[in-house]
Amino acid sequence: MEIFINGNKINFELENEKSAFDVINSIADFCSSSTPQQFVTGIYIDGVEFSFADEISLKKTLIKSITTLEMETTDIFGITTLSLNQIEKFISLITDIIEGSKWDSGFANIYDSMDWMKEGVDQIISIFGTEDNRLLNEKIMFVSAFDKLFKYFDKLSKDKYPFEPQTRKDALDLKNVMSQSITNLKNYLKESNKFFDYDTILENINKLICEVDEMIPKILNVSVLFQTGLDKESMDVIQRLASMLERCIGLFVIFKENFKLYLDKYTVKEVSFEEFFHTLTEHLKELMTSIENNDSVMVGDLLEYEFVPNLEQIKTILLKIKNEAFVKAN
Known part of the structure; x- marks a missing residue:
């Protein structure tokens, strides 16, 4: 079995590992203790992508059946940027709903899927927060806009869709505030990463x-x-x-x-x-x-x-x- 991390072949000595799950966890432990700390973001076994959370499939995949194991890792800045990118994509989805005119039954569930964005921003600020409160202000702006926008999706239903013109305008304004905060956070990370x-x-x-x-x-x-x-x-x-x-x-x-x-x-x-x-x-x-x-x-x-x-x-x-x-x- 050949093992690659970020495209580079590594020499990994097997000990008691029997499955892909065992090997991946050993490598992940090594990455998390390295300097700077690294996080696994992608796993490919013989060209097939696997999720790190898919423990059952990884345990069923025995080492003897694997030809190539490829893993992608990134540092704390990279993993945070990935999280911010996911938030941006979700905001884009929300924008489509706000601007749309045709009802989709899936819209009713969007309310239950929004909270993770606020939790994600809160986590990022707790990691990268600075004494000058620059990032704290971004969090306040994002959360304030999020909480107001959240209410528009609270009881979203077919008979209340599409949004009224004024409601649409107000919702888009709040969305823009959230988007700007995410952009500011990404710019901060980009500048900080240069220094680190x-x-x-x-x-x-x-x-x-x-x-x-x-x-x-x-x-x-x-x-x-x-x-x-x-x-x-x-x-x-x-x-x-x-x-x-x-x-x-x-x-x-x-x-x-x-x-x-x-x-x-x-x-x-x-x-x-x-x-x-x-x-x-x-x-x-x-x-x-x-x-x-x-x-x-x-x-x-x-x-x-x-x-x-x-x-x-x-x-x-x-x-x-x-x-x-x-x-x-x-």
Whole structure:
């Protein structure tokens, strides 16, 4: 039996697997624990498509009868995009009903089939929700329009069809709001996926490593700038330092949440990265206070004894993560 994942032949050593169901579940478990996490979206046995949910048929299909097993997988962005595409198709079906003039007995059941769209959007927001509430606003817009449109289909029957002109207009307006929210979600995922791409992550790691090398001598010179009255120049360096630390924190969050890296093996000074960056943030506040108080001695001490060693630690950890989790993984 030959096994292909996304068109690439893989070497899969059989252990106790006896049926297609056993093999597919073993591969699915491997995919779900990989970095980034993958989800099975398609199964083909000797050219015939099977559903992942068709457990009975897959169990009946024994390994010895299979010549080729092909599987398609995608990451969390891909599976979410597929869900959004399904919602778009269902909205298109609803649009046909709203604009139509000929009754179909199946229309009466559409009401019972609509709720999954709202549940799907809610699930997506719970996965990709952001602190700026950008996606939460999309959810609010979608759910509000959905709940109003839902009522038009509550008691849809042959004697109430087709829709009255004003009802049709109102329903289409609500449908447009829902469609726009789905489009906005897809655009957000498209932009986010670029940032979570391996090559982009490597590029960001390399940039931060170079910035650390450039920043350290500038940091050591800040106290001199400060003492000689070059406040603007010294503040420019501090602002760049703060910006760099913010991007480092964001990158480490992505390592943990999106690439599922086990960060305990990449501890900084024997503490978690959360604790490490929290301490650095507190030092940054102390630094700003020292500058406001014109305390050049404290400014110099913080930069030399806190920030420089910690930046060197960040560089070391980034290099280790890059080499072990990204370069070797590829």
